[in-house]
Amino acid sequence: MAKNNQPVQRVKRVQLSGSVSAVEFESYGGQYLVKNFSGGDVYVSFEDAVSEDTSIKISNGYGQVCVINEKDGLNGQAKAKTIYLKGTGEVEVQQLWF
DSSP, X not given: OOGGGOOOOOEEEEEEESSOEEEEEEEEESEXXXXXXXXXXXXXXXXXXXXXXXXXXXXXXXXXXXXXXXXXXXXXXXXXXXXXXXXXXXXXXXXXXX
């Protein structure tokens, strides 16, 4: 729960414009589900430099769980508040581990 017992937003739907878009959450997470409704490929990274060669590629109509790492399970997992996306069209990002 967030301040004043309000729920924290764990799902965000965004429109990508072709440049890198940052999707930020209030708390840190180690896994994110990204669904691609864009009509084309979407590239996902935990770094702001999204490259087609080194980023996670999600084809149109598919979703994928994007994991930073799973070293030592939940206790050792790296976490981030922000996930970076590149593409054109609609995507949905859901924070899974927080």
